[in-house]
């Protein structure tokens with residue numbers, strides 16, 4: 342089969358105004374949001390709240406462009422597979438550039454060419470199993486003839502996949518996004534909360550180590566201040582001191598909600614809806630980006 346994209350695949354944030362879907366999110370988009378700006382669509386020029394745009398993309402039921410691809414955590418790769426009459430076709434997504442350790446979120450196959458009423462082949466599998474188990478990287482198909490079939494039919498392939506992150510601080514966020522993408526909404530809550538707790542502790546540790554020994558700082562953050570107090574007032578005070586923009590209310594409020602939800606899920610196994618899991622993922626993404634953008638904090642200039 343022939344791959345038609347770059348090995349890394351692509352991600353895209355759909356514009357909710359013009360429906361274009363080829364503008365990936367950048368760190369600059371988050372920086373502009375935290376500084377009070379609006380996201381501007383490079384195609385239609387519409388200005389939108391990045392917070393609302395990302396929440397809409399994550400909550401969208403778009404199967405070809407799921408939220409994980411929209412926010413850049415997962416990628417899409419395309420290719421073409423040729424089905425031939427009476428021949429086994431092997432689809433190895435590695436040929437599309439999908440890394441061996443990637444988790445496949447979805448594979449979509451569409452026969453192309455010829456008219457609706459022309460004979461062609463469609464991909465058929467002889468053994469079928471639909472479970473939450475990971476989708477294998479190698480899939481086998483036979484060309485099943487429709488309307489008399491044809492000797493060969495091109496089938497376009499789209500594969501959405503998530504590769505493991507190389508950044509240990511991103512692992513909890515990636516886990517939350519992966520759980521949400523698999524429909525495991527309850528399993529998304531704790532890693533979403535941990536993603537921000539972990540990064541926040543890392544930023545505060547780097548800051549306070551300027552003033553106290555490592556052991557004293559670790560004890561302070563683990564036993565002296567809860568996550569709630571770390572988030573408010575410790576973080577605003579520290580960020581104000583270094584000239585970073587304030588964490589916007591919609592993000593801070595949703596992070597407080599996430600903390601409460603995390604406790605209810607962890608201690609009472611409370612149920613989680615898709616909307617709540619989407620809120621959790623978006624709050625974690627913005628919370629993480631805020632901390633990643635403005636911390637670890639720059640060392641103060643010497644007097």
Ligand SMILES: [Zn+2]
Nearest residue numbers: 356359382385
């Ligand atoms: Zn647009």
